[in-house]
Amino acid sequence: xxxxxxxxxDWQEPLYKHLHQHPELSMEEHETxxxxxxxxxxxxxxxxxxxxxxxxxxxNGDGATVLTRADFDALPVAETTGLPYSSTxxxxxxxxxxxxxxxxxxxxxQAMAETKDSWQGTYLALxxxxxxxxAGARSMVDDGLVNKVPRPDVCxxxxxxxxxxxxxxxxxxxxxxxGDSIKVTIHGKGSHGSMPHLGVDPVVIAASIVVxxxxxxxxxxxxxxxxxxxxxxxxxxxxxxxxxxxxTLLLNVRTYDDAVRTKVLEAIERIVRGECEAGGTxxxxxxxxxxxxxxxxxxxATTARVTxxxxxxxxxxxxxxxxPVPASEDFSIIxxxxxxxxxxxxxxxxxEGATPVGNHNPKFAPAIHPTIETGTAALASAVLAWLGTTxxxxxx
Numbered sequence: 186x187x188x189x190x191x192x193x194x195d196w197q198e199p200l201y202k203h204l205h206q207h208p209e210l211s212m213e214e215h216e217t218x219x220x221x222x223x224x225x226x227x228x229x230x231x232x233x234x235x236x237x238x239x240x241x242x243x244x245n246g247d248g249a250t251v252l253t254r255a256d257f258d259a260l261p262v263a264e265t266t267g268l269p270y271s272s273t274x275x276x277x278x279x280x281x282x283x284x285x286x287x288x289x290x291x292x293x294x295q296a297m298a299e300t301k302d303s304w305q306g307t308y309l310a311l312x313x314x315x316x317x318x319x320a321g322a323r324s325m326v327d328d329g330l331v332n333k334v335p336r337p338d339v340c341x342x343x344x345x346x347x348x349x350x351x352x353x354x355x356x357x358x359x360x361x362x363x364g365d366s367i368k369v370t371i372h373g374k375g376s377h378g379s380m381p382h383l384g385v386d387p388v389v390i391a392a393s394i395v396v397x398x399x400x401x402x403x404x405x406x407x408x409x410x411x412x413x414x415x416x417x418x419x420x421x422x423x424x425x426x427x428x429x430x431x432x433t434l435l436l437n438v439r440t441y442d443d444a445v446r447t448k449v450l451e452a453i454e455r456i457v458r459g460e461c462e463a464g465g466t467x468x469x470x471x472x473x474x475x476x477x478x479x480x481x482x483x484x485x486a487t488t489a490r491v492t493x494x495x496x497x498x499x500x501x502x503x504x505x506x507x508x509p510v511p512a513s514e515d516f517s518i519i520x521x522x523x524x525x526x527x528x529x530x531x532x533x534x535x536x537e538g539a540t541p542v543g544n545h546n547p548k549f550a551p552a553i554h555p556t557i558e559t560g561t562a563a564l565a566s567a568v569l570a571w572l573g574t575t576x577x578x579x580x581x
Contacts, residue, residue: 187303187569189498190296192558197288201553202270204284208259208277211315212237212324217257217287221312224291228298230310236328237314238321242335243297248306249571252337252523253564254516255290256283256316265547280549282345282534287312289343289532289560296565306572307335311519319364319478322518331522339487340520340527341567343560346510347541348533350552353495353563354507355530357488361481362411362439363446364513368473369394369434369457372466378426387432388421390464394434395419397456405452412449413439413511439511443480478513484526491528494570498562507531512544528567532560 200220209217214237221239225232230241264271264278272278279285294310315321348354371391376384395416402412414436421432436453440446454472461470495504507530520527534551535541542548 187300187573189562189565190299192292192296192561193554194292194295197292197557197561198553200291201284201288201557204287205279206270206273208272208274208279208284210261210277211258211318212320214258214314218312218314221257221287221291225294225310228295230294230298233333235330235333236321236325238325239312240330240334241294241310243294243308243310245301245307246305248304249338250307250309250335251568251571252309252311252340252519253290253293253568254311254313254340254342254519255286256313256321256516257287258283258315258317258321260317260545262545262547266550268550278547280546281317281544282549282551283316285345285532285534285551285556285560286343288557289564292557292561293564293568296561297568304569304572308568308572309334309337313516313519316515319476319513319515322515326518326522330519336523337520337525339525339571340523341491341564342516342527342529343532343563344514344529345534345551345556345560346531347535347543348505348531350533350536351555351559352503352505352533353499353530353559354505354533355488355492355495355528356507356509357483357485359441359480359482359509360507360529361514362441362509362511363443363480364476364478365438365446365450365474366476367436367438367453368475369436370471370473371432371434371457371461372468372470373428373430373432374467375430376428378428381428384428385465385467386428387466388429390460390466391419391421391432391434393464394457394460397460398436398453401449401452401456406445406448410445411441411509411511412445413437414449414453439513441480441509446480478515479517479521481514481517481529483528487526488528490570491530491567494566495563498566499559530563532556532563
């Protein structure tokens with residue numbers, strides 16, 4: 186495997202702080218996208234903007250083709266970190282580390298460009314918008330990604346999480362849950378609060394649905410299977426003495442298995458329809474599915490190869506096991522579109538002794554160092570596990 190340049194590059198910390206100060210919401214990341222494209226061009230990549238994202242292609246002779254992906258959208262969160270480089274955009278913040286992802290991925294892109302004499306093949310540095318709303322990967326695929334860039338042999342990605350900065354964590358199999366959000370509209374019949382017999386009360390029906398939904402995890406799926414069903418919002422009516430004519434529930438579902446996912450979603454619809462029928466609603470309920478994230482299911486052989494590369498570069502003590510995380514990602518849409526295996530790993534982001542702050546929290550602030558160095562080297566060393574030209578890599 187090729188030796189990597191001394192990291193970090195002197196531009197990485199200033200870039201990270203700039204990105205953190207200037208976050209852009211999902212599918213509105215115009216300045217961020219332009220900055221990424223500019224830097225990739227400076228590094229010598231052939232650059233394309235596809236579906237709101239950016240792909241840099243670096244061709245270096247015959248060999249495998251490897252794609253890495255970094256996301257770059259921010260969240261509608263008001264930052265409370267108090268950092269001198271806090272967000273300058275009211276109510277918008279990089280509260281999930283995507284600014285760190287971009288900084289590391291651009292560093293890896295430069296590292297690959299600087300070490301072309303020690304590897305061969307094709308490297309695709311893909312930067313994706315709209316991950317937070319499950320729109321970005323799909324937008325790039327829908328805009329012809331598969332036909333516009335060379336087909337990769339493998340796809341790789343990482344996410345800064347609550348582990349110790351300077352470490353990485355890997356695991357085969359399911360590492361991030363599938364995620365589904367559902368808007369359920371229950372149609373009742375409005376009436377005066379003193380004359381409930383003249384109406385159909387959607388509030389009572391909604392309350393029954395909320396209670397009954399809790400039985401899905403405990404009674405519908407097997408005890409050894411994982412599932413979460415959350416009712417995050419109930420909206421109905423505006424006055425105490427008026428029975429409204431509709432109620433809306435917002436649900437969120439997390440699962441680690443596609444068969445379990447199907448069973449849970451079927452159970453939700455069955456319960457909602459059953460309670461509506463029992464309540465005598467004048468019409469069927471409406472179901473609107475949105476923010477749908479696929480299961481992130483790491484390929485075993487690919488992950489083993491990534492893990493081996495990490496142990497060789499960082500040492501055994503810096504590579505840990507990644508326990509499944511009940512959060513969701515749209516990354517796998519990209520390798521699935523190409524029909525190739527993938528691996529997704531965790532990047533530790535917090536100093537020793539610090540209490541990790543969860544992603545999407547207004548105080549989320551990874552340690553800049555050594556997170557940048559580790560994330561940059563992790564991407565580059567993983568790529569070189571396929572593109573390196575040492576005898577060991579040629580005999581894999």
